[in-house]
Amino acid sequence: MPIVNFVKEKKQIQVPEGANLRTEAMKAGIKLYGGINGYFARLNELVNCHGFGHCGTCRVLITKGMDNTSSRGPLEKFTCNFNPMASSTYIGHEETMRLACRTQVLGDIDVVTKPELNLTGEPFFS
Numbered sequence: 001m002p003i004v005n006f007v008k009e010k011k012q013i014q015v016p017e018g019a020n021l022r023t024e025a026m027k028a029g030i031k032l033y034g035g036i037n038g039y040f041a042r043l044n045e046l047v048n049c050h051g052f053g054h055c056g057t058c059r060v061l062i063t064k065g066m067d068n069t070s071s072r073g074p075l076e077k078f079t080c081n082f083n084p085m086a087s088s089t090y091i092g093h094e095e096t097m098r099l100a101c102r103t104q105v106l107g108d109i110d111v112v113t114k115p116e117l118n119l120t121g122e123p124f125f126s
Helices: 021-027 041-046 072-081 084-090
Strands: 003-006 011-014 058-063 097-099 110-114
Touching: 003 021, 021 097, 072 097
Parallel strands: 003 110
Antiparallel strands: 003 011, 058 097, 058 110
């Protein structure tokens, strides 16, 4: 069974192969919804798309084992490119940023939850 290592929380969980990352994180008590750089996190916990891939608030950064996740589908690509909640974080991390609700775990991975939005900085404007 694959192991998901949540870096910020310093917690590892074992999940069945093919499990949904959002579902398994929530079962383990991992909070995925960070709001806008820490603000409105509680609101995002209540007002989100509940795993349908529209809101972009369950974004995570896969720091190790990206090849052990499912490939991005059209909905996830669209949300990451056009939804401000996801796209601001996505810039500069195009290869490793995922939506937890659209990610299947196929092997061991390291995950950083609640990555901050990149509202300034060189990668954002270039």
